[in-house]
Amino acid sequence: MTSVLYDAPGPRAKRRNVIFSVVFFVLLALLLWWIWQTMDDKGQLTASLWEPFTTAQAWTTYLLPGLGNTLKAAALAMVIALPLGAVFGIARLSDHRWVRGSAGAVVEFFRAIPVLLLMLFANEFYVRSTGLSSEERPLYAVVTGLVLYNASVLAEIVRAGILALPKGQTEAAYAVGLRKGQTMASILLPQAVTAMLPAIVSQLVVIVKDTALGGVMLAFPELLNSRSTLAANYANVIPSFLVVAAIFIVLNFALTSFASWLEGRLRRGKKSTGAVLHADDATIAGTAATGGGGGGI
Numbered sequence: 001m002t003s004v005l006y007d008a009p010g011p012r013a014k015r016r017n018v019i020f021s022v023v024f025f026v027l028l029a030l031l032l033w034w035i036w037q038t039m040d041d042k043g044q045l046t047a048s049l050w051e052p053f054t055t056a057q058a059w060t061t062y063l064l065p066g067l068g069n070t071l072k073a074a075a076l077a078m079v080i081a082l083p084l085g086a087v088f089g090i091a092r093l094s095d096h097r098w099v100r101g102s103a104g105a106v107v108e109f110f111r112a113i114p115v116l117l118l119m120l121f122a123n124e125f126y127v128r129s130t131g132l133s134s135e136e137r138p139l140y141a142v143v144t145g146l147v148l149y150n151a152s153v154l155a156e157i158v159r160a161g162i163l164a165l166p167k168g169q170t171e172a173a174y175a176v177g178l179r180k181g182q183t184m185a186s187i188l189l190p191q192a193v194t195a196m197l198p199a200i201v202s203q204l205v206v207i208v209k210d211t212a213l214g215g216v217m218l219a220f221p222e223l224l225n226s227r228s229t230l231a232a233n234y235a236n237v238i239p240s241f242l243v244v245a246a247i248f249i250v251l252n253f254a255l256t257s258f259a260s261w262l263e264g265r266l267r268r269g270k271k272s273t274g275a276v277l278h279a280d281d282a283t284i285a286g287t288a289a290t291g292g293g294g295g296g297i
Helices: 011-041 048-052 056-091 097-114 115-129 137-163 166-173 180-218 223-234 237-272 279-291
Strands: none
Touching: 011 237, 048 097, 048 223, 048 237, 056 097, 056 137, 056 180, 056 223, 097 137, 115 137, 115 180, 166 180, 180 223, 180 237, 180 279, 223 237
16 A cells, blocks of 8 residues: 555565564663663762752752743743744744844844854843843843744744745635735734744753753853852752753753643634635625725835
8 A cells, every 4th residue: 555655565574564663672671771870980870979869858959940941031022022922933934124124133133143152242232231130130031042033933933934835825815905014914923923933942942951051151041051169069960961951852842842732722723613714705795804094114
């Protein structure tokens, strides 16, 4: 049996796939056993190194405050970068050359600079130009760097998502009298959001992870930076790294799971609310749109 994309595997291919799968899992088990054995030989699995994580002090003094700062910086960056990226992404599709060119220059400039360099530059700017205290400055610098870089990346995601839609969508909207601003807000963006959601979520995960750069370089007391203080007090470097890694995995898995649920809900909502637009309805809609005040971009 064949499919549109590939030929169904035959008996020999199936046996070969089974052998490859068995070999892979055997090698994976050996690798995990070697890691476990190495850590045991180095004394990294002793109960005394893991005991701090069973007490409330390690969590309330170090890990939970660090996690709170990570979530705070990531949430602020997301709230600012998402609408900013949407604005610049739409501006890059403008009919006006000066709007399109200016937005493109800003996006390409900040997308080309490493996010860590943006954080360091923002920190130096706040040191010399503002009266922020040394406790507040790292948060502002981290959020600024994350916003500048990720907003430019999100702008490209938005632009690509809109351009990926069939041109017939825009032509049909213009045919019933919708202006470009109305077409973008009512027709293109609602459809593009669902298609863009996986890429947007991937970028949001990057924002959460990149908060650790501020902890390493700017002494921002986020999760990874708090881990170093905990490890210095309890002398459990490897266990603390593993615990923090597990926290990041759970956090990002929760974010991607929520996004998958939201994407499925949006797709089901669009299928369940589909309606057929008759010729008379289109004429009425076109008349109403022409009389509206929506302007172009």
